Amino acid sequence: MAAVCQVTGTTPQFGHNVSHSNRRTKRRFDPNIQKKKFYVPSLKRTVTLTVSAKGIKVIDARGIDAVVADLQKKGVKL
Numbered sequence: 001m002a003a004v005c006q007v008t009g010t011t012p013q014f015g016h017n018v019s020h021s022n023r024r025t026k027r028r029f030d031p032n033i034q035k036k037k038f039y040v041p042s043l044k045r046t047v048t049l050t051v052s053a054k055g056i057k058v059i060d061a062r063g064i065d066a067v068v069a070d071l072q073k074k075g076v077k078l
Contacts (some may be wrong), residue, residue, distance in 0.1 A: 003030045003031055003033050004031075004033075004050070005031060005033060005050065005051050005052035005053060005054070005056070005059065006049050006050050006076060007049065007051050007052070007055035007058050007059065007067055008051075008052060008054055008055045008058060010031040010052050010054065011025070011033065012025065012028050012029060012030050013019070013028075013029040014027070014028055014029070015027055015028075015029060031052040031053075032052050032053040032054075033050060033052055034050075034051060034052070034053070034056070035049075035050055036048070036049055036051055036056065037049075037050075038059065038064045039064075040064055040065065040068050041065065042065050042068070042069075043068070043078075046068045047064075047066075047068065047078045049066070049078075054070060
């Protein structure tokens with residue numbers, strides 16, 4: 001499963017682990033991705049979205065209908 005949020009578009013970021021002796025090794029910061037089901041009243045069915053924790057907060061603030069409408073405008077199949 002790709003670590004990409006369908007709502008916010010958040011993807012993994014890259015950086016370094018830095019040791020006490022200041023050696024740097026590559027590392028990856030993954031977003032907190034969850035598979036979550038939402039009931040969408042306008043579609044009269046449940047929709048499974050791959051969302052980050054921030055994406056869940058966005059859905060709570062804006063409403064699932066508004067978020068699903070934006071995803072459909074972008075051409076995302078639900």
